[in-house]
Amino acid sequence: MNKIKANLIVDSLKQIFPVHECFLNHKNVFELLCAVMLSAQTTDARVNMVTPYLFEKYPDAYALKDAKLDDVKAIIKSIGLANNKAINLIKMSTVLVEKYNGNVPNDFNLLQELPGVGRKTANVVLAVGFKVPAIAVDTHVYRVSYRLGFRKEEANLLEAEASLKKYIKKEDWIAAHHLLILFGRTYCKAQNPNCKECPLINYCVFKGGKK
Ligand code: SF4
Known part of the structure; x- marks a missing residue:
């Protein structure tokens, strides 16, 4: 991974998911x-x-x-x-x-x-x-961060968070969290990822799920 590639991935995800915000309803x-x-x-x-x-x-x-x-x-x-x-x-x-x-x-x-x-x-x-820049690593973000090459396979949650923060621009941290979750839910599911239709397959280090 490098910052240019990370930026391209985040920009692609923004185009794929123009609406990316917290999914939990709340008023405060x-x-x-x-x-x-x-x-x-x-x-x-x-x-x-x-x-x-x-x-x-x-x-x-x-x-x-x-x-x-x-x-x-x-x-x-x-x-x-x-x-x-x-x-x-x-x-x-x-x-x-x-x-x-x-x-x-x-x-x-x-x-x-x-x-x-x-x-x-x-x-x-x-x-x-x-609105403080931060990247929360949940199960989707953790899985996708490996498959898209942001982290090593053996990295723990803390190391995954550090890798994402290292490569993704700080102003994109909040958006990246939501975007990676959306990508994980929509295409890159834990079981049976939809690699055939994956718009980010060229970045995938998971070999289209066939590693
Ligand atoms: S090609 Fe498959 S495993 Fe790789 S990022 Fe896309 S959906 Fe995930």
């Missing part, structure tokens, strides 16, 4: 944080089905910190891992109220300290919520 950064926490090991579409009920009942950190665990679990039960996710939502809201007046901090390290918030979630909240 608090809702975004909750939605990203809920999105672990499920689809954005499933999260979007439960969050209207969650945010109507608990519109901010003050409301959610006082929620009953069983009530939150009942609302989010369809998305899996409901017990852990509900516990983390309530704990996270408690910290927001106790340390940040109910606001979501605009700082990677402070975000990562919140209960249930890992590197990926912190990066998404920074990028989408605060």
